[in-house]
Amino acid sequence: MNVKMTLNGEPFSAETPSDGLLVDVLRLNGFTGTKEGCGVGVCGACTVLVSDVPVASCIYLAALAEGQDVWTVEGLTEKDSALLNAFVEKEGMQCGICTPGQVVSAYALGIENPTANEEEIREFMAGNLCRCTGYVTITESVRAYLASK
Numbered sequence: 001m002n003v004k005m006t007l008n009g010e011p012f013s014a015e016t017p018s019d020g021l022l023v024d025v026l027r028l029n030g031f032t033g034t035k036e037g038c039g040v041g042v043c044g045a046c047t048v049l050v051s052d053v054p055v056a057s058c059i060y061l062a063a064l065a066e067g068q069d070v071w072t073v074e075g076l077t078e079k080d081s082a083l084l085n086a087f088v089e090k091e092g093m094q095c096g097i098c099t100p101g102q103v104v105s106a107y108a109l110g111i112e113n114p115t116a117n118e119e120e121i122r123e124f125m126a127g128n129l130c131r132c133t134g135y136v137t138i139t140e141s142v143r144a145y146l147a148s149k
Contacts, residue, residue: 005065007031008075016062022048023057025065026072033073033100037129044128047101048072054108054127073100076107082148083107092141094132101128106142114149121146 003025004013014025023046026034034057037045041056048057049071050064077084083103086092093099102125109116109124116124121142122135130138 001063003062003066005067006069008071009079012070014062018063020062021058022050022055022060022062022065022070025062026057031072031074035097035100037097037101042127042129043098044101044105045098047104047128049076049104049108052108052111054105071104071107073103076104080107083110083145086145086148087141090137090141090144092133092138094130098128098130098132102130102138102141106145109142110146110149114146116142116146118143 001016001018002013003016006012014029016025023034023036034048035045036058037043039058041059046056046058047054050068083106087099087103092102105125105128109121113120118139121139125138125142
């Protein structure tokens, strides 16, 4: 089947099996910032925005993205340079596997609650697992991003 969406602000279409996953469509078409970590939708590495809602693209059928506005980490960091700058300045990344999902989720939090306090940031970001850090620098990165808005 052919799925059509707006991807990172541009018209996009791709062939996919009817049971194809959004993460696979993205990666097969060069959007490799989206990572598959767990394959069951619990780690957050594959998070993308679908019509401003964060979704686990590893369990999200590509067909559900038909006609939707989809944003990946590549598009969001081009759209809003403060997003990536905050993660770089506050060193909110280590190995990089979880970083794309963390960045996409930070952007989503900026839409939903741009004045979030630390507790609200931690609660919102809880679905994004990181095996490298204690989340301090990630939380600081998100706080810095929200402060820049």
